[in-house]
Amino acid sequence: MAELTRKGLQGFLARQGILVAFAVFMIAFAVANPRFIDIDNVFGVIRSSAILGVMALGVTFVVIGGNLDLSVGSMMSFSTIVVLDLHDKIGPTLAIPSMFAMTLALGAFIGILVGYLKLNSLIVTLGMLSAIHGLTLTYSGGKNMDIADKSGTWFSVFGQGSVAGLPMPILIFAGLAIVLSIILSRTPFGRKVYAVGGNGVAATFSGIPRARVVFMTYLMSSFCVATAGLIQASRSLGSQNTVGQGMELEVLAAVILGGASLLGGSGTIFKTVIGVLILGFIQNGLLLLGLAFYAQYIVTWIIIILAVWLDIAAKRGGLWSRIA
């Protein structure tokens, strides 16, 4: 009997562990520093998570489809630099669609390699991470990019504007989350993404064009990256070439933390949003506790390991298991 209760608890922890851990974190932080649950701080965390969040929404599609996308960080730097540069050259109205077109082209390129040529997504996107970084540096000549007339442009609305008291980045994040959530959970395309990630062979036998579905997931991912780049550029109106560096891992951490399996076929947009928020609050909490900013990198890694472990544990039905 004792055996069974222990198993039950383990099973529960394995399934809901991330929420439990999150609750413990929140309470501990709140006790240690009451400012943590201050409404301004809470809003601040959500707003600063928005860029990461927007990228995570797209990567959720890729991961459910059974692949990885490690290129989103450097792709976001690319989008940001491009839109800032074009802003002064052709004006914001033309700069924005041009930047989206270029970013989508990158996504399509990855989609062709992974989807149609069936190359391993880890290798392809890891390679693209560095290739796109090179592309960005070539484009900018290695210099920082700044908008000349920072006060006189409506371009700042995406990063700094607000509607009814709600900051624009949060609104974009929320709006995109709702739309993508509907696409994923309610449309035939969404169903096909789950099928391709769950069992690609069976999906093929069901007449689902696997290559095209994978291609589409990368296109969606690059669309989200372009949106994130837009917010980033608009918020700061100037940028370094490395603004998105390292974000690919944080994005992945958020997606897995939300419960999407790295093996593909499971996860939801809602869960990813939760994952993004958890990550944001944990990093914020650590800052408030006085940990150095760069401690975040270590924390992100720990969170990834924890999330992957829990993912596998949920499959085995316990945290420790002799059965692989």
Place this chain on the structure above:
Amino acid sequence: MTDQTPALRLEGIVKTFPGVRALDGVSLTVMPGEVHALMGENGAGKSTLMKVLGGILAPNEGQIFIEEQPTVMSSPMNAKAKGVVFIHQELSLADELTVAENIFLGELPKKSFGRVDWQRLYDETDAILKTLNVGFAARTRVGDLSIANQQMVEIARALTVEPRAVIFDEPTASLTDAEKVVLFEVIADLQSRGVGVIYISHRMEEIFKITDRISVLRDGQYRGTLNTAETNEEEVTQLMIGRTLDLSRNESTHELGEVALEVRGLSCGGLFEDVSFSVRRGEVVGFYGLVGAGRTEIAETLFGLREPSAGTIHLAGEEVSIHSPADAIKRGISLVPEDRKGQGLILGMNCRDNMTLPQVSDLTAGPFVSDGAEVAIFDQYRDKLDIRTPGWRQLVGNLSGGNQQKIVIGKWLSMRPEVLIVDEPTRGIDVGSKSEIHNLIRELAAQGYAVIVISSEMPEVLHVSDRIVAMFSGRVMREFTAEEVTEDSLIQAISGLTGKTA
């Protein structure tokens, strides 16, 4: 036999899953040297009971005794150490490892410093494979083997230890007749060494051939044990499903229509050659042959999964080229594939979504998938095929093997195809549902569908087909009509003994 100590005794085993009481106080006694059949409908709880015995699942209640000693099976390794070997219904081999590594997984022979003794490993494996009379060696990669051969590897695992009891969970589902003979020899040998054997199968003829006693489960409850010698198929069926079956051949008298599918001189590099046949509306054509005769490959070519190297395909008189499953589906071809786990289902997806997957793009209301339409299809085929599941939200991976197969069949029937190809449609399906599926196939033909049935079970082919195409090693050997075919002539044709007369 009665005064011996039982090799194995299970008492009052209860196992529940969310929404399902899979085992409800089941008891079972297995004597040494007996072959004990465990029978029951799909989802009756047979595999679950064996997983409890094999240390894979922990029971909620109940007790296991080995030679009357109460025991707890804490893991599969632990069960094996206690002499209980479990050969699974679903293959559980590592594709990338060799046959030898799979057979001795977890207990590789060691030299000093923990180094693996490869020579001994391969020698011992080859010795075991020799007794099984299989055509592959210890160093073969398991992923390169056919499903039937993988099943033989699974069986070879049982022979590495001195077991007290061996459980075979539907071992013959994907074996050919020749391989079955070998398996039955292995079982007879275990029996003569005093090992208790538990044998799960839906095939009556096997049960009556090799078992001593038959225990029956129904809806997770123990229904009784019969002595094989003193009972018959009817009594067992009655106990299993609560009614008897009409097993007479379905002599339907409907008219045949136009030629729906015609294949002329179709070849696919080395897999099959110069294959010609036609199927008319309202007709069931059976493809019979040994595993490897090229039947599945023909089906895959018709379904756009392989490119033919020569020959033509005609649908309703019009020559077509089919380059993808999507093409095939658009032209009204459905394929129920032979490997349900690998090709038929997405195990992590629920029952309804699996069933409607090929037509999900058509089941829309505006841009969205229409829940109602999907549930309606699921309900219809759940009732038609008697699929046992707590609801459509259940993940397919949690269903019993036979019920999984029914989901695949429902998935393709619901497409209402012009040409329906079914590859081993009743693999792992219980007698009641099997005859229902056979009736359904006949019924579909009567409604004007053209049906191709690929099967390695002769009774099945004889039972459902209007015409039978016998294949051997990638070639059509002969075509029979239902009237002229006999078991002997069929066996001759598929073993390549007759000249080419097609």
